[in-house]
Amino acid sequence: MVDFLVLDQDGYPFSYLEQLDFTVAKLVPGTEGNSSAWQSYINREEVPGEGPWPGTETVIQATTESSSEGALVSNGDGSYHYTFGLDLNAVSAPLVVEYEPELTHRVGLQVGGSFRGESLPAANAVYTFQPSTGLTPEQDIDHRKIVSQESCSSCHGNDLALHGGGRVDVDYCVTCHNPGSVDAQSGHSLDFREMIHKIHMGERLPSVQSGEDYILWGFRNSPSDFSDVVHPQDPRNCLTCHDPDDEATPQALQIVEKPSMEACGSCHDDIDFVAGVGHPATNNSECT
Template sequence: GIRGYITREATAGDVVATQLTSESNGTLTPMAFGEYSYTFNFTLPDDVDRAMWHRVVIGARRSFDDGSRAGVSASVDFVPDGSAEPVVPDTAMTDRCNQCHQGVEGHGGRWTGVDACLTCHTPQTTDPDTGNTVDFRVMLHRIHMGAGLPSVQAGTPYQIIGNRGSVHDFSEIHLPRPASDCQACHGEDVDEWPDAQYDACTACHDRTAFTAPSPAGFTPHTAGVRPLNSCAGCHPNAGTPTSAAQTHAGVLADPFLGLVGLRFAIDQVTNVEVGQLPVVTFHVFDGDDHPLPVDRLDSLEITMAGPTSGFAWASSTRNVQQGAQPAGDGWRIQLAEPVPDGATGSVAVGMAGYRYVPYGAARAESVGRENGGNPVAYAAIGGGQATPPATEVTQAKCNACHGELEAHGGFRTQVVYCQTCHNATGTDAARRPPDAGEPASIFFGPMVHRIHAGEHLENPPVIYGFGGTPHDSGEVVYPGVLNNCAACH
């Protein structure tokens, strides 16, 4: 592991903990305009391995007359004896953090980027108030698990006490994507992250016991007592159902569980005339692009909305799997509602549906819901060239933070499809209890802005969803820079 040289002692009551720190009491020598040399005040220990990788980080902060401050840090990696190129151990790169955070910084903004974080957040550093390590690989996993930590769910908050006794409570953190999506932070090409290691594993699985008897409140490890740091014996980095990469891939994305995939495709939308019932021809495929019978589905609906210049109306045809008729190796259905009187422009027609599929080693352990995506097709009312909606928010930008955008049970996944129901006239009136006040708008643009602004709003929206479930965005903490419109747009 990383070893730091500049340390301090931090106390809380009678508890004393060692922490890595920085220094600013060395000698700063001007070399040229804007160029300086710094000589450390501390002395290196005698046992320094000069053939090993080292890193030096410098952090600076500037205060302005208006009270604002700006900080930045920089680092250099080197091998003191020059015998080799440094092997940099950064498995969570700054650019991946910035997909959500749009600027990684800590401790007042002076330290920026993962390279600076890793330099002090090593196994050497502990919070004396809570006893929690601030080792980067443990602390970061636990922060991002937040409310999902077994210890938090059992009633123990996850806190770090910082400078001047400031309490940082991460117990209500909800990651905007599955916490098991390791590649979101580590990337696909990193070799180290799939290697199961005790400290990293138990950062998230913090109430799993590897000893017997299990401590109170702990769950025994599935495979029983195991030596610490022997995780990789049963959880290798690839190739088996129990590999670290595979078990974190998610049930429905796991090829070892036998799911073959599901995909919908819209072939054609016809008879799009005012007062007429449009006809939709479509296909249902498995993961190998083999056509499937529509009656294999447990739910399928088609939504039509318009105009694409600014959605103002929508209609849905449900239980399509029961009413569709064969059309070659595909299917055909007439929608339940006509194009409304006075409608002009173009319409969007989208699909959503799923099937329940048994999964597990014997395909009988449980049942998962597999969705077929949300294809959207466009058609001009009265014929002619259809006009798709202007693209203000792309799927890729949503997925940069959310991984795979999904809502309403996981089978609404596409931004354009969301807008067909979340249109200018949409409200939660059909879901809101009579005694819960006036209906709230579910118009996509304003709703999404207000959800992401959550904690900053005086009157955050409470929107009622399926089953009368209230969704209160007042505690949503956006991890990026809220006025950075380009993050989404």
């Protein structure tokens, strides 16, 4: 159950929300060289279907729960109460996700719908906590904060609005873009660390330079071709997004403390670690 307060642009309570999407994820600690990673409790199977794409396999994707699937109550004073339709103690399909209240969790919400005939502005909110104690990151629970919204906005301004325009906050994005989430149409990983690195590499990706396209089939199966993206600086300038001196990104040093095949291979996508092509590695415990 989630209680939250909504204010309008002038700071007054807003009691007319009717459509929201929610996420809930747990932070799985890293082992054997792996970094910690968010795992959504809400997942679906995506079938690639027929279309101008190479993917043929049904895959698992993290997703959201619509407020129509649970119970949303407006208290009439700007405060709301939402009860998830999903039972966290019984998540077994399409992916078994065990409820572990001692781990750090994050609940996210996305505003949708309209008011008086006009679409409501995009807004996301998250709350990060440990269910077993109620503690928050400010009270030193395990946390993962490697990139901040301020870093994204420093280049993109307020222009980042994905999935039809409703998703605008990186802390919300990572609750779905987990390891294991895949785009069925392209077969590409939707893991945030892989996807974002590849998008920013764009035309410099070895796969693109060899003639392939880097396309994700996203919102309503519309293609987004990132093959011609030109990053405006050297992509090895990691501190642009991952600054360990920034209070907003206290775990930014994980980029050097927790190197991985997934992160390194996102840019160096001509390497087959397992086969030993380009750079041999069997698991991430060897990377440091």
